[in-house]
Amino acid sequence: MPATGTSPSVPLFDLRVEPEDLAAVERVLRSGRLEAGEEAEAFEREFAERLGVRHAVLVSSCTAALQLAYLTAGVGPGDEVIVPSYTFAATAASVYACGGRPVFADVAGPHDLGLDPADVEARITPRTKAVCAVHFGGYPAAVDELRTLCDAHGLAFLEDSAHAPLTPPHGLSAAYSFFSNKVLSAGEGGLLATGDDAVAAAAREHRERLGHRLDDVRAAWVRSRLRRIDADVAARRALTHRYRELLADVEGVSVPYTDAAVDTSACYVMPVLVDDPARQVPVREALRDRHGVQTSLLYPPVHRFTAYVERLGELSLPRTEDAAARELTVPLFPHMSHADQDRVVAALRTELAA
Amino acid sequence: MTALRENEIRAVLDCFAGGWLTLGPRTQKLEEALAGRLGVEHAAAVSSGTAALHLAFLALRTGPGDEVVVPAAGGEDAAAAVRRTGAVVVTAAVDAGDPVLTRDDAEAALTPATKAVVVVHPHGFPAPAAAGLRALCDERGIALVEDATRALGADGIGRAGHLTCLSFARDRQLPVGEAGMVAGTDAELVGRARLLRSHAMTASTWDRHRGHSYSYDIVDVGFNYRIDEPRSALALALLERLDELVAARRDAARALHAELAAAGRGPLWGPDRIAAAAPLALPLADGSAAPVKL
Numbered sequence: 013m014p015a016t017g018t019s020p021s022v023p024l025f026d027l028r029v030e031p032e033d034l035a036a037v038e039r040v041l042r043s044g045r046l047e048a049g050e051e052a053e054a055f056e057r058e059f060a061e062r063l064g065v066r067h068a069v070l071v072s073s074c075t076a077a078l079q080l081a082y083l084t085a086g087v088g089p090g091d092e093v094i095v096p097s098y099t100f101a102a103t104a105a106s107v108y109a110c111g112g113r114p115v116f117a118d119v120a121g122p123h124d125l126g127l128d129p130a131d132v133e134a135r136i137t138p139r140t141k142a143v144c145a146v147h148f149g150g151y152p153a154a155v156d157e158l159r160t161l162c163d164a165h166g167l168a169f170l171e172d173s174a175h176a177p178l179t180p181p182h183g184l185s186a187a188y189s190f191f192s193n194k195v196l197s198a199g200e201g202g203l204l205a206t207g208d209d210a211v212a213a214a215a216r217e218h219r220e221r222l223g224h225r226l227d228d229v230r231a232a233w234v235r236s237r238l239r240r241i242d243a244d245v246a247a248r249r250a251l252t253h254r255y256r257e258l259l260a261d262v263e264g265v266s267v268p269y270t271d272a273a274v275d276t277s278a279c280y281v282m283p284v285l286v287d288d289p290a291r292q293v294p295v296r297e298a299l300r301d302r303h304g305v306q307t308s309l310l311y312p313p314v315h316r317f318t319a320y321v322e323r324l325g326e327l328s329l330p331r332t333e334d335a336a337a338r339e340l341t342v343p344l345f346p347h348m349s350h351a352d353q354d355r356v357v358a359a360l361r362t363e364l365a366a
Numbered sequence: 367m368t369a370l371r372e373n374e375i376r377a378v379l380d381c382f383a384g385g386w387l388t389l390g391p392r393t394q395k396l397e398e399a400l401a402g403r404l405g406v407e408h409a410a411a412v413s414s415g416t417a418a419l420h421l422a423f424l425a426l427r428t429g430p431g432d433e434v435v436v437p438a439a440g441g442e443d444a445a446a447a448v449r450r451t452g453a454v455v456v457t458a459a460v461d462a463g464d465p466v467l468t469r470d471d472a473e474a475a476l477t478p479a480t481k482a483v484v485v486v487h488p489h490g491f492p493a494p495a496a497a498g499l500r501a502l503c504d505e506r507g508i509a510l511v512e513d514a515t516r517a518l519g520a521d522g523i524g525r526a527g528h529l530t531c532l533s534f535a536r537d538r539q540l541p542v543g544e545a546g547m548v549a550g551t552d553a554e555l556v557g558r559a560r561l562l563r564s565h566a567m568t569a570s571t572w573d574r575h576r577g578h579s580y581s582y583d584i585v586d587v588g589f590n591y592r593i594d595e596p597r598s599a600l601a602l603a604l605l606e607r608l609d610e611l612v613a614a615r616r617d618a619a620r621a622l623h624a625e626l627a628a629a630g631r632g633p634l635w636g637p638d639r640i641a642a643a644a645p646l647a648l649p650l651a652d653g654s655a656a657p658v659k660l
Contacts, residue, residue: 074590192388317583
């Protein structure tokens with residue numbers, strides 16, 4: 013059956029709504045108290061408990077949380093923060109929002125799309141204030157090495173945990189995303205988690221000053237969904253293992269990370285790398301047009317965007333550019349059927365053999 | 367506190383049940399409806415009134431070396447937004463007996479470095495000089511920003527400003543929770559606020575550059591100041607009874623005025639000004655304000 017780009021038969025992501033989510037929202041709407049209040053505070057307590065961290069500060073987006081992470085790490089004018097380019101732009105943009113300057117480091121390679129600690133170390137200068145790692149796709153970055161490196165140089169270690177809602181902070185603080193398509197979804201929302209009392213207090217003050225509050229309607233919704241996060245992540249991991257088995261003998265494509273790493277990941281997305289970068293876009297179009305399979309490209313490298321070239325000049329990050337030129341994100345969501353998964357794999361097999 | 371009606375609760379629940387929570391058709395409808403209500407062509411719904419003010423000054427590209435004139439009364443939120451862009455706030459004195467910015471007040475504060483003037487509609491009362499301030503700004507080639515974050519529903523707001531900022535916070539005329547809007551007469555400025563609302567992401571430039579049909583470029587340092595669809599759904603539903611809510615505020619304000627006048631605490635503005643306002647509070651001679659309760 014031919015499918016259109018606007019209504020794919022196998023969507024990249026699908027948000028399943030349960031009756032208890034709607035009931036939680038309805039209770040807040042009937043209370044008439046929609047602003048940040050009891051639900052937001054209860055969610056902060058429950059999320060902090062789930063992470064095993066002292067403080068959780070609920071905010072309007074992960075971008076807002078990153079801004080608070082940098083501000084509370086003392087990032088200001090003249091300061092540099094080392095970040096990956098292989099991420100959504102907010103990781104870097106939020107450094108500018110604090111008056112600082114992002115410095116891009118390369119990823120480990122096609123097997124691991126997280127920061128390469130050796131490249132991070134090479135980019136440390138007297139102006140470096142912090143390092144922010146991204147847990148790409150939910151797969152933990154090299155946190156032990158990065159934390160050790162930061163400690164040795166007196167830098168704050170921060171984490172953009174937008175993809176990894178179950179990964180607690182390993183350094184000063186970590187920023188989480190509850191954007192619509194994330195593992196834990198509030199539509200728009202984010203959170204800063206920290207074990208540091210002073211960071212938490214300062215983050216709460218910045219939240220008020222900057223208008224970054226999240227209202228109780230969304231808080232009630234995301235709180236309801238938090239109760240299912242373990243089951244959701246277990247389903248994502250099982251589907252990811254199954255994808256890896258099914259893709260093992262498909263020619264022309266590789267899958268990053270290891271089977272063991274899957275069980276430490278929230279499995280936010282399913283990235284695959286086509287061998288030949290020339291096939292990235294044609295395969296993507298064929299999946300959409302001939303097979304009704306929606307895909308995405310994570311991520312166009314931040315250092316290649318116009319705004320960053322204007323500010324930082326032409327940079328070279330070969331491993332980031334290689335991964336970005338070959339990556340395809342294929343559908344993954346907790347209630348995805350095996351039949352749909354088979355269809356995605358068959359489509360990839362057909363198109364890569366063509 | 368405004369209790370929600372069944373149709374309003376249903377509008378939000380239907381939106382959540384549909385599962386599409388990010389910017390979409392409800393937000394577009396809200397933007398069209400509010401632009402229509404203000405009598406302007408352009409509007410971008412955002413995450414808060416604070417975000418609306420920040421985006422207004424980012425859109426105007428105020429920065430170090432620029433001055434922005436802000437009235438002494440009620441200008442705190444706008445001043446904070448101006449400072450976030452690195453520009454300097456120049457405070458314009460206002461008449462203590464009628465604390466809204468006039469053309470003369472603003473003119474006295476202008477310098478060659480002035481990039482914009484902010485007119486605040488305090489406590490839901492429209493500043494009568496808005497049109498005159500726009501004329502002044504046009505003469506000087508600078509921008510007028512209306513801080514209407516406390517004045518949705520007041521008569522005549524939004525028509526003078528290049529940009530107008532609204533808030534839908536819990537204690538305002540349209541009590542959505544957290545949300546706001548940037549609207550205005552200037553397509554380019556509202557367009558820039560819209561771009562910066564969502565990370566300055568654009569498809570077109572990147573497409574041309576790469577020959578890709580569905581990737582994007584980022585052309586500036588933006589933010590996530592997006593509203594979401596459930597809040598837009600609620601705002602749209604509440605907007606249907608905004609006139610009713612404003613009328614109730616006027617009635618309550620008139621009663622409060624009579625009560626305060628009888629007690630010898632004479633509010634600064636009486637029934638004539640209340641008739642054009644969407645009053646949140648009545649300012650008093652001692653500089654404080656008595657809240658109008660629904």
